[in-house]
Amino acid sequence: xxxxxxxxxxxxxxxxxxxxxxxxxxxxxxxxxxxxxxxxxxxxxxxxxxxxxxxxxxxxxxxxxxxxxxxxxxxxxxxxxxxxxxxxxxxxxxxxxxxxxxxxxxxxxxxxxxxxxxxxxxxxxxxxxxxxxxxxxxxxxxxxxxxxxxxxxx
Numbered sequence: 001x002x003x004x005x006x007x008x009x010x011x012x013x014x015x016x017x018x019x020x021x022x023x024x025x026x027x028x029x030x031x032x033x034x035x036x037x038x039x040x041x042x043x044x045x046x047x048x049x050x051x052x053x054x055x056x057x058x059x060x061x062x063x064x065x066x067x068x069x070x071x072x073x074x075x076x077x078x079x080x081x082x083x084x085x086x087x088x089x090x091x092x093x094x095x096x097x098x099x100x101x102x103x104x105x106x107x108x109x110x111x112x113x114x115x116x117x118x119x120x121x122x123x124x125x126x127x128x129x130x131x132x133x134x135x136x137x138x139x140x141x142x143x144x145x146x147x148x149x150x151x152x153x154x
Contacts, residue, residue, distance in 0.1 A: 048076045050074045079142060082106075082108060083138070083139050084137070098125065104122040105119060105121060105122075106121060106140035106142070117142075118143065126139075
């Protein structure tokens with residue numbers, strides 16, 4: 001422009017072209033960021049760790065957020081909550097110890113009372129006794145699961 005080598009109109013056109021290309025570059029950056037965000041929505045991450053049961057939706061099925069379709073069920077294993085019954089006549093000593101602020105240890109054993117499964121603490125006592133069985137329900141939060149036994153011959 002100083003030496004009149006380029007007409008003023010050509011210079012203005014080139015400035016407008018550069019500004020237009022810079023604008024297109026910003027649009028492309030926005031599209032890249034939007035695509036990256038959409039990719040994060042294609043991955044499902046659970047807020048807990050645990051064991052996944054059988055999937056309830058197969059690959060290729062159409063799923064929408066508003067459909068209420070459950071993809072799978074995750075069972076949290078650490079800590080795991082266990083509800084168990086206790087005879088109502090055993091309640092008074094347990095309740096008095098809980099009311100005194102003691103932490104009561106709960107052990108989980110298999111059905112045959114032969115293998116220890118886990119240990120934890122009593123979390124709460126239900127407020128109703130089942131009149132048909134004469135039991136009350138308690139909840140314990142378990143930790144320290146026993147290692148799974150290997151099948152024989154392995």
